[in-house]
Amino acid sequence: MDLQLLIVIIVDGLIYSSYLFMVAVGLTVIFGVQKVLNVTHGSFFAFGAYLAATLIGVWYNAELPAFGGFLMIFLAAAFLGVVFGLVIERGLLRYLYHRDEHIVVLATFAAFLALEDVIILIWATDPYFAYQPMELLGWTDIAGLTFDNYNLSMVGVSMTIALIMWFTLTRTRFGKILLAVIFDREMSQSMGINVNKVFLVTFMIGAFLGALGGAYVAPTISVQPGIGVEVVVLAFAVVVIGGMGSIPGALIGALVVGISRAASVHLLPEVELFVIYAIMAVVLVLRPEGLFAPPQARKI
């Protein structure tokens, strides 16, 4: 294999992995803490993309300073994180924590279906384009090939997210509380932790990350109905491969999926669509708890 092809696969793979990590890490945080496999994560992604595209459009039409477009991306994600936290977690999930896990999955599937139409009601069916931030950053030549700097910046953003998550979980009070809740919900409750509040906050963080994935990707795609449907199963695959509820797992899962997708696109395009799910099936068969499953507490 020649070197150029190898570099393309690695760079493309890293870009794709970063995007996957952004989306999947929110899903894994919510699963880790609440034990909810959240299908509405696809809606968070889609809403993020739509709201960011709209805000970017407004921003550039008003001819405000060009780099403010990036501010809009984060603003859109933060706003959606808070709104979805309140609507989905407070309005729906908290009534279902005591029910079977597949009932909860189904409830989030129902909410996902409903939100698909809410998107159409708000933004209609025409596609949105928000290419300005991408134009702004220009491009780089790597080994004689041109890559958009915007896409490369995704690697930086997702690494920053990973670092912040690591720092929060291991070095802050909130992180310790979170680990206690994950480890033993009832025990931490009886030690005086407000579990309801922790649930709401983690859900907001998870929704923020899902929306950020969509918002950050928005300038590179045409934002149209149905973008959430594909993303949510992809995120499932990443999370399952890495280990549900594990943040390093989401990172590894995203890398595995991203690189193998890039490799198949360039080497064997016929298998592109299912290589990810084939890996997911193999991992489930050999190590059902995923490559990096968080240790399970043995309770008596």
Add this chain to the structure above:
Amino acid sequence: MTRFMDKTFWGLTIGLVVILVANFLLEDWLRFIGLQSMARGAVALGLLILWRAGLVSFGHALFFGWGAYAVALSQKIGITDALLGIIIGTIASGLLAFALGFLLRRYRAIFFALLNLAFSMILYGVLAKLEVLGSTDGIGVKQPSYFGITPEGANAHITLFCFTAIIVYIVALAVHRYLSSTLGAMTIAVRENEIRLEYLGYSAEKAIHVKYVFSGLLAGFGGAVMALAVGHVDPDSMVYWPNSGDFVFITILSGTGNVAATFIGALAFELIRTFAFDYAPQIWQLLMGGTLLVIVMFLPNGLWSLTEHLGKRRKSAPSPAE
């Protein structure tokens, strides 16, 4: 002769007679809804068997699509008979379920659901890429013949409807009998306490494997009927993951109390979907999602539990919950 005392037997028989008569009077679009309900209901019936064992599959579109494509492909090699086509679709999915069952019987809870999802997405990816099978456009399915006769026009759907209704009737009775047999009763034992079941000398994994094959057969049957009813098979409307969600939707909507409930639930599902789609195309998914949420929140045992509420009120005596 307990069978003559069985309310489900009589309910299904009366239901069969009613829909067979109605079949000749209905408008064609309603007949089509009936056909789709029977096809999706059959898949949901398979999920009901698994559900009773505490297992939920998020990937039964795999067997649905497999059965549908088996029918489409068998036509390519010259098999146009409806019965033969349906048998081929059913058996093909049954065999696939038998093979995958060796793996899946080791998994429970969310892992079972997700492994099914992974397999269904693999099939989706293969079908969407295979040019031979029409990739995302799918392949057309011709009107089948029935023992050498090929009905034309409206008669084609009337015949298919009668034909399917009779098979569904037999299948539903068979599943009903199965659920009250020893092997069927083990379904609930698997859900409640696997270790105790094993101590009684039964194998939980074997029980699950058998159920999985049944559910695969039923989903393949549903897919075969759907292929013949729609006259077309394609990956997006048959194998993509939201289809699997729809099947679980029907199972929840119906409740798992009775085999007849599944078909009532499937009919309700198709009616809600068709009317929502016709009268409010902008918000049909909102209505579907809303319905499902209402069921999950307020009627956790499905539409069937309404009849139990009524029954209880009539007897005005508390009966032990199932």
